[in-house]
Amino acid sequence: MAEANVIDSFSGRYRLLSNFYPCRIVFFGKIWPSSEHLFQALKTNDEASRRRIQCAPRPVQAKHLGRHVKLRPDWEEIKENVMRTVVQAKFQQNSNLMEKLLQTGELVLVEGNDWHDNVWGNCSCPRCKNIEGENRLGRILMDLREEFRKQRQKKEACGL
Numbered sequence: 001m002a003e004a005n006v007i008d009s010f011s012g013r014y015r016l017l018s019n020f021y022p023c024r025i026v027f028f029g030k031i032w033p034s035s036e037h038l039f040q041a042l043k044t045n046d047e048a049s050r051r052r053i054q055c056a057p058r059p060v061q062a063k064h065l066g067r068h069v070k071l072r073p074d075w076e077e078i079k080e081n082v083m084r085t086v087v088q089a090k091f092q093q094n095s096n097l098m099e100k101l102l103q104t105g106e107l108v109l110v111e112g113n114d115w116h117d118n119v120w121g122n123c124s125c126p127r128c129k130n131i132e133g134e135n136r137l138g139r140i141l142m143d144l145r146e147e148f149r150k151q152r153q154k155k156e157a158c159g160l
């Protein structure tokens with residue numbers, strides 16, 4: 001049973017928390033149509049693969065393309081930092097989304113899913129039910145939310 005102080009599905013009114021949420025991000029001087037596109041592209045150093053991912057019509061296609069790229073050799077070590085950088089850019093560059101993230105207050109953010117992702121989120125299918133997902137995306141979101149809130153308080157204290 002979902003607890004009241006937890007957002008455990010990045011859908012409906014909380015879809016903006018998902019990397020599949022369409023939003024414009026400028027990175028490498030290029031425009032990316034979602035944080036999923038950018039994250040998948042950063043998996044590889046191959047310029048042609050990156051371009052293909054950038055041009056994928058939808059985030060789900062970007063994700064599929066990302067499964068078949070030649071991974072950069074240090075990917076496993078850096079992927080969490082890359083995710084953080086990508087998600088940070090998403091919210092910093094889209095103030096309406098940052099506003100909505102801040103409005104989640106102190107709620108615990110969990111990327112609940114049914115596609116067996118227990119690294120970035122927490123899958124609740126019968127098979128994974130007893131596995132506690134690492135929820136790395138949810139943690140990054142909560143961490144950034146705290147950081148954005150502090151930045152805002154600092155600005156307000158300066159009368160900005």
Ligand SMILES: [Zn+2]
Pocket residue numbers: 114115116117123124125126127128129
């Ligand atoms: Zn599962």
